[in-house]
Amino acid sequence: MLWTKQNAAREVSVTPGKSENGTTVFIYLYxxxxxxxxISFLTDTVFSRLLPFFLCLVAALCVGCxxxxxxxxxxxxxxxxxxxxxxxKERPRRFNxxxxxxxxxxxxxxxxxxxxxxxxxxxxxxxxxxxxxxMALIKLTGTVYSDTLSRTxxxxxxxxxxxxxxxxxxxxxTLGTYLANMTRFREAIALYEExxxxxxxxENLGMLIWLYKQNGDYTGVIRTIERLEQKExxxxxxxxxxxxxxxxxxxxxxxxQTIEELCAEYPLDLxxxxxxxxxxxxxxxxxxxxxTYLDVLATEPDNSYAQISLLAYYKAAQAxxxxxNLLKRVVLNPRTExxxxxxxxxxxxIDNIQSGGDSExxxxxxxxxxxxxxxxxxxxxxxxxxxxxxxxxxxYFFEALQQDxxxxxxxTPTRMSLLQMQLSNENLQEALQLCRDGLLxxxxxxxxxxxxxxxxxxxxxxxxxxxxxxxGVLRIDDTADPETAxxxxxxxADILCSKKLYEEAYAAYDRAIELNPNNLLCLNNYAYFxxxxxxxxxxxxxxxxxTIEAEPENATYLDTYAWILFVxxxxxxxxTFIDRTxxxxxxxxxxxxxxxxxGDIYFHIxxxxxxxxxxxxxxxxxxxxxxxxKIRRKIRYRRP
Numbered sequence: 001m002l003w004t005k006q007n008a009a010r011e012v013s014v015t016p017g018k019s020e021n022g023t024t025v026f027i028y029l030y031x032x033x034x035x036x037x038x039i040s041f042l043t044d045t046v047f048s049r050l051l052p053f054f055l056c057l058v059a060a061l062c063v064g065c066x067x068x069x070x071x072x073x074x075x076x077x078x079x080x081x082x083x084x085x086x087x088x089k090e091r092p093r094r095f096n097x098x099x100x101x102x103x104x105x106x107x108x109x110x111x112x113x114x115x116x117x118x119x120x121x122x123x124x125x126x127x128x129x130x131x132x133x134x135m136a137l138i139k140l141t142g143t144v145y146s147d148t149l150s151r152t153x154x155x156x157x158x159x160x161x162x163x164x165x166x167x168x169x170x171x172x173x174t175l176g177t178y179l180a181n182m183t184r185f186r187e188a189i190a191l192y193e194e195x196x197x198x199x200x201x202x203e204n205l206g207m208l209i210w211l212y213k214q215n216g217d218y219t220g221v222i223r224t225i226e227r228l229e230q231k232e233x234x235x236x237x238x239x240x241x242x243x244x245x246x247x248x249x250x251x252x253x254x255x256x257q258t259i260e261e262l263c264a265e266y267p268l269d270l271x272x273x274x275x276x277x278x279x280x281x282x283x284x285x286x287x288x289x290x291x292t293y294l295d296v297l298a299t300e301p302d303n304s305y306a307q308i309s310l311l312a313y314y315k316a317a318q319a320x321x322x323x324x325n326l327l328k329r330v331v332l333n334p335r336t337e338x339x340x341x342x343x344x345x346x347x348x349x350i351d352n353i354q355s356g357g358d359s360e361x362x363x364x365x366x367x368x369x370x371x372x373x374x375x376x377x378x379x380x381x382x383x384x385x386x387x388x389x390x391x392x393x394x395x396y397f398f399e400a401l402q403q404d405x406x407x408x409x410x411x412t413p414t415r416m417s418l419l420q421m422q423l424s425n426e427n428l429q430e431a432l433q434l435c436r437d438g439l440l441x442x443x444x445x446x447x448x449x450x451x452x453x454x455x456x457x458x459x460x461x462x463x464x465x466x467x468x469x470x471x472g473v474l475r476i477d478d479t480a481d482p483e484t485a486x487x488x489x490x491x492x493a494d495i496l497c498s499k500k501l502y503e504e505a506y507a508a509y510d511r512a513i514e515l516n517p518n519n520l521l522c523l524n525n526y527a528y529f530x531x532x533x534x535x536x537x538x539x540x541x542x543x544x545x546x547t548i549e550a551e552p553e554n555a556t557y558l559d560t561y562a563w564i565l566f567v568x569x570x571x572x573x574x575x576t577f578i579d580r581t582x583x584x585x586x587x588x589x590x591x592x593x594x595x596x597x598x599g600d601i602y603f604h605i606x607x608x609x610x611x612x613x614x615x616x617x618x619x620x621x622x623x624x625x626x627x628x629x630k631i632r633r634k635i636r637y638r639r640p
Contacts, residue, residue, distance in 0.1 A: 095124040099131055111138060129164040132157045133171055140178065162191075169195055176207075185215035202232060209241070221245045234265045236272065243279065252283065270296050274305040281313060289313060302333065304340030311344055315351075331369050338376040341369060345379060349386045359390055370403050377411060380404035394421075410441035419451060428455050444475050446484050453491055462495050469495070486516035490525065497529045505529070513543075520547045524560050531564045540564050548577075555585035559594045562601065571604045578602075592622040596631055600640045612638055 091099075102117035118135045125131065139154030158178065162171045176191035189211045196204045205228045212220035225242050232238070239262040246255035259279060263272045277292030290313060296306040307330045314323040330336050330344045345366065352362050366383045369375060383400040386392075398421060404414045415438050422431035435452035438445060449472025456465035469492040476485045489512035496505035509526040512519055523543040530540035541564050547557040562577035578598045585591045599614035615634050622628045634640055 091128065092124055095121050095128065095131075098124070099128075102131075102134065106134070114138065127160075127164060129161040129168070129171070132161040132164070133174075136161060137174075169199060180207075180211060180214070183214075185211050189215065189217075189220070196227075200227070200231060202228060205231070213245075218245050218249045234262055236262065236275075247283075256280070270300055270303055271305055274303070274309055277306075278309055281309075281316075286313070286317075302335045304330075304337040307336070308340055308343055311347070315347070328365070331365060332372070334372060338378075342376065342378045342382065345369060345382055349382060353386065353389045359386075359392060362386060363396070370407070375407060377404050377408035377414075380407055381414075409437070412438065412442055412445060416447070423451075423455075428459060431455055446472055446475055446480050446488055449475065450484065450488050450491060453488075453495075457491070457495055462499060465495055466492065466499075482515045483519070486512045486519045486522065488512075489515065490519060490522035493522070494525055497525075502529070502533065518550070520550055520557070523547050524557050527564060528560045531560070531567045534567055537564060537568050541568070553584045555581050555591065555594060558584065559597055563597050566597070566601050566604070571601065574601045575605055587617055587621055589621045589623045592618045592624075592627070594618075596622075596627070599634065603640055608638055 098117050098121035102114045102121065105111075105113040105117060114134070115138055118131055118138070121131045122128065122135060136154040136157035139150040139157065155178075158171070158175050162168070162175050165171060172191050172195050176188045176195065179185075179188035179191065189208065192204060192208045192211060196208055205224055208224045209221055209228070212218070212224060222242065222245055225238055225245070229235075229238055239258050242258045243255045246252070246258060256276070256279065259272065259276045263276060266272055273292060273296045277289045277296070280286070280292060281289035290310075293306050293310045293313065296303050297310070300306070307326065311323060311326055311330065314326060327344055327348055331341055348365070349362055351357075352359070363383070363386075366379060366386065369379045370383070380400055380403040384397065384404060387397040387400055398418075401414055401418050401421070405411065405418060408414070415434055419431055419434045419438075422428075422434060432452060432455045435448045435455070438448040439452070442448070449468055453465040453468040453472070456462075456468060469488060472488050473492065476488065489508045493505040493508035493512060496502075496508060506526075509522060509529075512522045513526070516522075524547045527540040527544040527547075530536045541561070544557065544561040544564055548554070548561050551557055558577055558581040562574045562581055565571075565574035565577060578594075578601050581594055582598060585594050587595065595614045595618035599611040599618065601611075602608075602614060603611035612635055615631050619628060619631045619635065622631060
């Protein structure tokens with residue numbers, strides 16, 4: 001059986017899209033925006049800058065329990081080791097030859113050869129730090145050499161290299177990071193204090209802060225942060241780290257003094273005042289928090305950070321009337337930042353969903369926000385999510401999608417959601433327009449070509465469908481989804497076959513299968529058309545067999561396999577598979593061909609009465625006038 005125009009359009013999965021602020025929206029699925037708060041904002045800001053607490057650790061030697069590896073940035077290269085060795089006291093020529101060759105073998109990643117050469121070099125000069133260092137790295141990081149004994153030896157060699165050449169900071173950093181990874185924090189701290197005394201860069205001080213923190217030495221953390229502040233100046237990152245350290249020390253007074261000093265350092269940046277209020281609130285000083293928020297809003301009435309924090313404060317205090325009044329002011333104020341408006345609405349809608357509250361006030365506020373000038377599409381997507389979660393009638397969901405598309409017409413996931421809804425409701429003209437408009441915004445989106453062509457095919461506009469598909473084929477490149485690209489070629493082949501352009505159709509089928517060898521619909525239709533033309537039947541049988549192996553209860557695929565056997569004059573096998581076909585097929589207009597085929601097969605095995613019964617069943621549901629005439633003729637003459 002051929003998969004016909006009536007069921008040609010199929011749903012495809014759509015890749016999740018991204019809005020400018022990172023909100024992800026799937027077809028029929030909405031993921032909430034990330035929580036908007038000052039603390040999360042500051043965290044994002046912090047991590048967009050230098051993070052000295054971990055950069056050194058990441059850049060330095062990372063040694064694991066099973067297969068430790070040195071980081072390239074901390075370990076001096078073999079070339080540097082060689083250069084350093086030439087500056088030291090004159091080495092025996094043989095040592096230099098061996099060490100130089102070990103450098104070459106290391107560059108070639110021949111670790112075994114490097115090991116043997118270093119071993120020989122150390123027999124000549126056992127106190128050469130450059131050779132000790134390289135051998136230590138092999139013993140500490142090499143998969144073959146890194147057993148317990150070798151690691152112990154490597155540890156000793158690395159420490160000896162540092163003692164022999166104490167001015168070499170690269171050696172010290174490697175050893176310090178190795179010790180840190182082995183949780184030998186005290187030793188690592190001592191080394192990094194020495195390093196920082198010579199080179200007080202943010203990276204080294206940041207590593208020291210991390211080490212003190214891991215060792216539980218909060219006094220050391222504070223001391224090093226203040227040292228870094230003297231060098232770099234105060235920052236929200238360092239102040240927050242300092243605050244958390246004082247909190248861990250149960251010194252609330254100094255903790256809040258730290259943030260107050262940050263506020264004094266940047267008096268025009270009210271974010272820090274709001275941060276101070278948030279920290280007051282989190283640690284139980286609610287009245288101070290409220291005073292801080294109100295103070296900020298007195299200075300800057302539209303400060304979004306303070307508004308959101310005050311909303312959270314009123315909500316936690318169960319001051320419902322104050323919460324709702326402020327919520328409406330924030331949402332409906334045209335000067336409110338878009339992210340703040342979305343966050344305020346998000347909290348409100350989630351609370352309503354969880355409490356099972358009335359939908360009307362929520363929808364009214366969402367619609368008011370959507371109607372505001374220059375509104376972000378995230379509000380409409382929030383309405384989509386709300387409608388889904390509240391299981392509201394589909395017209396609410398449809399309206400929300402339309403509002404979203406009006407706000408951001410180039411957002412493909414929303415357009416695809418609307419397209420799916422229009423297709424499911426058989427609104428073909430509306431679906432067609434969605435595809436055409438989508439291609440204006442996203443001409444490389446292959447899915448729109450597929451759907452536009454399949455709709456035209458269903459409307460009987462075959463020539464126009466072929467033109468659309470041919471344009472779509474030109475858009476397929478290495479970035480295109482191979483399954484969608486395969487479907488595009490397969491649909492083109494189906495239509496070309498219906499136009500009796502078999503040579504072009506078979507080429508399109510071959511290309512579709514090349515793109516996706518498991519495209520079962522394509523394999524089925526290709527095999528069926530070959531059987532209709534009584535050509536390449538072995539190829540057709542092989543393709544059809546693959547479909548029934550994948551879906552052994554699919555009546556369409558079983559019918560195709562039975563029919564190819566019939567055309568191949570394997571009537572008994574054909575009967576076996578047509579019987580299996582009818583076990584999984586209902587008598588309806590889509591399946592009349594299956595019963596017609598059953599009649600033909602039963603006639604050729606001599607069961608003519610049963611054959612006529614099958615033809616009569618096919619005729620009773622046949623929607624096609626031409627096919628109905630052919631079936632009547634079979635019934636009248638009792639033969640195909």
